[in-house]
Structure formats: structure tokens, C-alpha cells
Amino acid sequence: MDKQPATLQRRDFLRGALATAILLPLGGTLASCVGGGGGATTTGGPVSADNPFGMAANSTVDAVIFKGGYGIEYTEFAGKLVEKQQAGSTVKVTAATNIAQTLQPRFVAGNPPDVIDNSGAGLIGINTIREQLADLTDVIEAKNYEGKVIKDTLYPGVVEPGTFDGKFVQLNYVLTVYAVWYSAALFEANGWTPPKTWAEALDLGAKAKAQGKYLFGWGTEAATYYLTMAIASAIKEGGxxxxxxxxxxxxxxxxxxxxxxxxxxxxxxxxxxxVKPGGAGTQFTAAQAQWSNSEDFILYPSGGWIENEMKTQTKDGFKMTGAPEPTVSADSALPYSALHSTAGEGFIVPSQGKNVGGGKEFLRAMLSNDAAVNFAKTTFSSTIVKDTIPEDGFGSTALVSQVKMLNDAGTDVFSWSFIDLYGLNTDLLVLWNTFLQGGSDVATLTKGMQDISDKVRNDDSVDKVTVK
Known part of the structure; x- marks a missing residue:
């Protein structure tokens, strides 16, 4: 793969995102590229059962990892597995909080890292770089460190979200469950139950107020968590x-x-x-601590990363637990138990990287049983690797509730991708901070969101994908 990177404009590079992509049929053939173009490339080594991607001997793997709710320790653990498996190799893990901004100069220069955790609010739009990414089909066709074919160890349907036009370019590692989170201890003490409809949520808000608490709260960077909850609720209602x-x-x-x-x-x-006032001027983890530590408000919409993200700021005995998003009515198109869940934390291997084989070996390590168990145990979240979570969820009530919600949902699991695919979150954040603080009505919010969608739909320069 010697193709030089296409010219990237900073505006285009920073525009898009894809934490969860469109569900398309997984296709393509086994990729055998072990090196990339665009600069000094590490020469590939011989391919073998222990080195399926021909990672060069004594080479270094350059990994840039988004540092968010899951931290980076789990990738450092995987890096140590690589160094043990490929004697003489070195894995360099670098943390970043804004992936696109950090890596834009390297992609433009044709010198990207070997593997990237493309996540967070500032992730790279896959639509801007997908031609510069290695096909990862051979990763899931390879055997893991325990000797099992990787694709046979994964949950069904979790690979397809990273497939575009038949090319599998993004491995979404974390099985993310989105829910409305609460303290089971607080709810038990007050005789409350999670609301199944918005009418019930309004009633619960009155009960919380009687106890000197709010129903919801938010932080400025996470205002669109409420948009995520609203979209999930609307999909459950309207199908x-x-x-x-x-x-x-x-x-x-x-x-x-x-x-x-x-x-x-x-x-x-x-x-x-x-809704607790002041969220538009509050940093999001500080706002989350008002829920998990101070219990100023009692419900919070988020992904399953929330427990790990707040593990040092959660009240003792909190018993963090998730519940599905409410519906509007009891006869919604999908039942209350339907769940917004998808594979997230998208890992990519740039084909222009110096050590493409090493980037793929890093993913093979992450998909080993040891790495998957370590992730679940240390972050209280599940990877896409099956059978890695015990019944007690390693003592995590949040993790136990995620497994229960998935089981209760059965086949009623859904997701979407348009916000991340087209990079809409930044503009939507402004609208939702205003809405949550009471500064706009539903009509104004609706018009603002439609204007954002229409701008992308009518922009011929944006590569759009039709979902059926």
C-alpha cells in the first residue's frame, strides 16, 4: 500500500466523526499489507502462526489512545502483551484528549501513528480518512493469544459497524450500553422506581424535589447526552x-x-x-459528581463508561445502576426494555503508518481473553469479546445491570450514527446547553437541529451515506 495520503483540509479533517458507524455487510478479503507508504516504513517480518501480520522484529508500535472515561491503562496492558508475544518489540502508548486536533498534522504529513483509538468529542471523521486506513479483516480472521480464531470469540454483529463499502476499517472495541443511571441505594431508600415514560419522569421529579433534589443535571461538554437520551426515546416510540x-x-x-x-x-x-441550574457553566465531570457523590440530582443519561469515569467521585454505597430510556407511551413501537447499545471506542490502523503489522498485532493483543478480562475488571465495562464477565460483574452493580439490560432487550437493540458520522455534536452542544437551562423552547430547538441537519444534507462536498 504505497498510496500517498489524499490532501486533507483542516476544516474537513476536524469536521466528522464515527464512534458508531453504519451497519453494513462485513466484506472484503484478507489483507496482507504489513507496511505503509508515506515515509520511512518498518520492513515487515516473516508471517507465521505467532506473527500473523508479519510484524518486523525489534520494532516499535506507535499507539495514540483517547484518554476519556476508560483511561489508557487497558491499552498499556495490551501493549505489554505485545512486547511479551513479540520479543524485542516496544509499544509506545500516547494519551490524547482531542484525537483529530492532535493527529491532523501527522495525517497531512503522511506520518500517522500505527494504531489509534479514534474516540471522544474530537475524534477524526472516518469519511475524511477511510481511504487511508488498513483493512482489518485479517485481524479477526487471525487466532488470538489463546489459539482461538478471533471472530469466533466476539459477540454477534459487533464488527459490522466499522465496515464501509465492504471494507472493514474500524474495530469498535467496547460494547457500550447507553442508559439512564441512578443510585439503587437512594431509590430503595425512598421507594422510587426508574421512570418508564416521560409522564412518570415528571412525577418522579416532583418526588425528588420534595426531598430537596433535582431529577436531572448536566455539564456543558455533555449537554448532548440528553440529546442521545431523547433520540433513543424517540426511536423506541416511533421505531x-x-x-x-x-x-x-x-x-x-x-x-x-x-x-x-x-x-x-x-x-x-x-x-x-x-433540572439543576448552572449546567452550561459547569465542567461535565464536576456536574457528574453532583449526581454520583453529592446526589444533588437523581438521574443521569450516559454510556456504560460512567462508573469508571466517576470511580473516584462516587459516594460509598451508591450502587450505580442503569435503566433503559423512557418511552412516551405504553404502546410504543419498541418496548421499554429496548436498548441503545453499540460497539464503541473505534480503533483504526492507518495504512500509511510505519508499522502496520505492529498496529494489527496490538489489536490482536487487545482481543485476547487476558486483555478483555482486564478491561472489564478495571473499567466495569464489557468489550466485544464474549464470556469475560462473571455473574457478580467483578462487584460492579453497574456492570451487572448492563448485562441484565442486554438480556432483557433481546433482539430489540438499536443505534444510529449520523451525529458522529457528520460531526454534528459541536454545533448541537450549543443548542442543548441553551435548551437545558431553559433558554429556548421546543420549536426553537427543533429549528436549530433541523438547520444543522439540512446544512449537511445540502452540502455536496460532504460524503453522505444512505442508511436503509
Whole structure:
């Protein structure tokens, strides 16, 4: 693979994102590239059962990892496994909090890292670099460190989200469950139950207020966690009609009745004074601590990373537990138990990297049983590798509740990708901070979100994907 990188404009590079991509059929053939173009490339070594990607002897793997809710320790653990498996090798793990901003100069110069955890609010839009990424089919076709074919050890359907036009370029490592989180201890003490509808949420807000607490709260960088909850609720209420309208950026997609009913339900909670004020000026982990430590508010929408992210700022005996997002009505298109879940934390291997074989070997290490168990045990979240979580969830009530929610959901599991694919989060954050603090109504919010969607839909320079 000697193709030089296409010219990247900073505006385009920083625009897009893909934490969870479109579900397309997994395809392609085994890739055998062990080196990349665009600079001094490490010469590949011989391919063998112990070195399936021909990683060069005594070479260094350059890994840049997003430092967010899961930290970077799990990747350092995997790096040590690589160094043990490939004697003489070195894995250099570098943390970054804004992947696109950090790596844009390296991609433009044709000198990207060997493997990247492309995650976080500032991730790289796959639509801007997908031609510069190595096919990862051979990674899942290889045997793991325990001697099992990797694809046979993974949960069904978790590989496809990283496939574009038949080319598998992004390995989404973490099986992320999105939920509304609460303290089971607090709820048990007050006789509360998680709300199944927005009407029940409004009633619970009144009960919380009587105890001197708010129902919800937020931090400025995480205002769109409430958008995520609202979209999930609207999809459960309206089904695929809503999901596909949003995914395909249809005209008036935000005016769908199910979407409007959800927004009105949340607006009623805001207007009732059940959302803790000041979130637009509060750093998001500080706001989350107001929930997990101070218990100023009692519900918080987030992904399953929340327990690990707040592990040093959670009240003793909190018993963090997740519940599905509420629906609007009892006869919604999908049941209350339906769940927004997907594989996240997307790892990519640039084909222009100096050590493509080493980047793939790093992923093989991460998909080993030892690395997957270590991740679950230290972050209280599941990877895409099956059978790595015991019934007690390593003592984590949050992890136990994730497994329960997945089991209860059965086949009613869904996700979407348009916000990350087209890089809409930054603009949407402004709208949602304003909405949550009571500074706009549903009509204003709807128009603002539709304008953002329409701008992308009408921009011929944006590579758009049709979801069916």
C-alpha cells in the first residue's frame, strides 16, 4: 500500500466523526499489507502462526489512545502483551484528549501513528480518512493469544459497524450500553422506581424535589447526552421510521411526532424546575459528581463508561445502576426494555503508518481473553469479546445491570450514527446547553437541529451515506 495520503483540509479533517458507524455487510478479503507508504516504513517480518501480520522484529508500535472515561491503562496492558508475544518489540502508548486536533498534522504529513483509538468529542471523521486506513479483516480472521480464531470469540454483529463499502476499517472495541443511571441505594431508600415514560419522569421529579433534589443535571461538554437520551426515546416510540429519517438527514426529521413528544416531555421537566441550574457553566465531570457523590440530582443519561469515569467521585454505597430510556407511551413501537447499545471506542490502523503489522498485532493483543478480562475488571465495562464477565460483574452493580439490560432487550437493540458520522455534536452542544437551562423552547430547538441537519444534507462536498 504505497498510496500517498489524499490532501486533507483542516476544516474537513476536524469536521466528522464515527464512534458508531453504519451497519453494513462485513466484506472484503484478507489483507496482507504489513507496511505503509508515506515515509520511512518498518520492513515487515516473516508471517507465521505467532506473527500473523508479519510484524518486523525489534520494532516499535506507535499507539495514540483517547484518554476519556476508560483511561489508557487497558491499552498499556495490551501493549505489554505485545512486547511479551513479540520479543524485542516496544509499544509506545500516547494519551490524547482531542484525537483529530492532535493527529491532523501527522495525517497531512503522511506520518500517522500505527494504531489509534479514534474516540471522544474530537475524534477524526472516518469519511475524511477511510481511504487511508488498513483493512482489518485479517485481524479477526487471525487466532488470538489463546489459539482461538478471533471472530469466533466476539459477540454477534459487533464488527459490522466499522465496515464501509465492504471494507472493514474500524474495530469498535467496547460494547457500550447507553442508559439512564441512578443510585439503587437512594431509590430503595425512598421507594422510587426508574421512570418508564416521560409522564412518570415528571412525577418522579416532583418526588425528588420534595426531598430537596433535582431529577436531572448536566455539564456543558455533555449537554448532548440528553440529546442521545431523547433520540433513543424517540426511536423506541416511533421505531425505524424515526431512526431512518434522522440517519438520512431527511427534511423535517426533527419534526417527527415521536421526536416532538419526547422533546415536549423533557421540556415539561425543565419548566417544572426539576433540572439543576448552572449546567452550561459547569465542567461535565464536576456536574457528574453532583449526581454520583453529592446526589444533588437523581438521574443521569450516559454510556456504560460512567462508573469508571466517576470511580473516584462516587459516594460509598451508591450502587450505580442503569435503566433503559423512557418511552412516551405504553404502546410504543419498541418496548421499554429496548436498548441503545453499540460497539464503541473505534480503533483504526492507518495504512500509511510505519508499522502496520505492529498496529494489527496490538489489536490482536487487545482481543485476547487476558486483555478483555482486564478491561472489564478495571473499567466495569464489557468489550466485544464474549464470556469475560462473571455473574457478580467483578462487584460492579453497574456492570451487572448492563448485562441484565442486554438480556432483557433481546433482539430489540438499536443505534444510529449520523451525529458522529457528520460531526454534528459541536454545533448541537450549543443548542442543548441553551435548551437545558431553559433558554429556548421546543420549536426553537427543533429549528436549530433541523438547520444543522439540512446544512449537511445540502452540502455536496460532504460524503453522505444512505442508511436503509
Amino acid at each position: 425505524d421510521e424515526v431512526r431512518l429519517a434522522l440517519e438520512n438527514l431527511e427534511a423535517d426529521c426533527w419534526s417527527k411526532p415521536a421526536v416532538q413528544d419526547v422533546l415536549k416531555g423533557l421540556k415539561a421537566i425543565i419548566d417544572a424546575g426539576y
